[in-house]
Amino acid sequence: MPDQIMDEAPALPHVSHTRLSTWLDCPKKYEYSYVLEAEEDGTSVPLVFGSAIHEAVAAFFEGLKAKAPLILDEVHAAFERAFADEVYVAETMGCPMEWGDTNFEETVEKGQKMLACFVDKVDRDLDVMHTEYAFDVKTAEGCVLKGFMDCVVRTGENSYKIIELKTAKRTYTQDRLLYDLQPTVYIAALREIVPEADKIEFEYWLLMKTKEPDLKILPVVRNAGDLQELKDTIRGYLLGISTGAFPRRRGWLCDYCGYAKACRASCDQPQSQQAADPC
Numbered sequence: 001m002p003d004q005i006m007d008e009a010p011a012l013p014h015v016s017h018t019r020l021s022t023w024l025d026c027p028k029k030y031e032y033s034y035v036l037e038a039e040e041d042g043t044s045v046p047l048v049f050g051s052a053i054h055e056a057v058a059a060f061f062e063g064l065k066a067k068a069p070l071i072l073d074e075v076h077a078a079f080e081r082a083f084a085d086e087v088y089v090a091e092t093m094g095c096p097m098e099w100g101d102t103n104f105e106e107t108v109e110k111g112q113k114m115l116a117c118f119v120d121k122v123d124r125d126l127d128v129m130h131t132e133y134a135f136d137v138k139t140a141e142g143c144v145l146k147g148f149m150d151c152v153v154r155t156g157e158n159s160y161k162i163i164e165l166k167t168a169k170r171t172y173t174q175d176r177l178l179y180d181l182q183p184t185v186y187i188a189a190l191r192e193i194v195p196e197a198d199k200i201e202f203e204y205w206l207l208m209k210t211k212e213p214d215l216k217i218l219p220v221v222r223n224a225g226d227l228q229e230l231k232d233t234i235r236g237y238l239l240g241i242s243t244g245a246f247p248r249r250r251g252w253l254c255d256y257c258g259y260a261k262a263c264r265a266s267c268d269q270p271q272s273q274q275a276a277d278p279c
């Protein structure tokens with residue numbers, strides 16, 4: 001299995017599971033994020049928190065790969081450093097943290113408890129091949145599938161498992177496990193990278209933000225029909241973005257959308273200004 005697959009001439013459209021999911025959730029949000037590259041209204045604590053937890057877990061997996069697993073204090077230090085750095089960047093780049101009813105210290109304490117649970121429960125015999133594995137794969141649909149796999153482990157001579165760590169308040173629903181695009185995209189990509197693989201598995205590792213943290217391991221299965229459906233979705237996405245039509249999809253996601261203010265304001269402008277606005 002190659003260390004990294006990087007396309008030398010990425011002139012083709014770039015597709016990732018986040019781009020696909022954002023476009024499916026709300027094309028207008030996709031436009032703000034990927035076409036206009038607009039700043040979000042603020043920086044959500046869960047986003048920065050999840051990213052810092054990821055960094056700490058990646059450091060732990062790297063230690064496993066080197067057969068020198070980090071101790072808990074080192075994992076905590078990696079988390080605190082990453083969290084402090086991201087908060088600093090958010091606050092100084094004009095995208096302030098939206099602390100709500102929490103604060104820096106409380107959030108760090110919560111992260112430390114969750115990571116203690118992770119370090120306690122994680123299987124230290126994992127045969128870690130890659131962490132933060134960047135993939136960059138040309139597809140038959142005429143695009144480049146890109147992303148980062150949190151961790152790829154070897155499970156046999158020619159079989160692999162992708163582990164994707166998430167932080168969550170609640171466990172995933174059956175619908176999400178059945179239809180979520182991330183496992184489908186990652187399995188499709190790894191099949192392209194290692195076509196001779198006998199078996200490719202995928203697991204979500206949910207590090208629960210519950211009062212008593214927990215680590216839940218949720219295996220996800222995808223079959224040939226799911227991979228075919230992904231190709232259909234990619235074709236639809238490529239056609240959709242090429243037309244430049246990005247309608248709003250109003251719904252509960254609007255409450256959590258980082259572009260909610262811009263989205264509303266662009267339609268509250270006088271009609272004379274709207275003529276020059278894509279709204």
Ligand code: SF4
Pocket residue numbers: 026027028029032248249250251253254257258259260263264
């Ligand atoms: S506020 Fe709602 S409709 Fe507007 S971009 Fe965000 S998700 Fe889409």
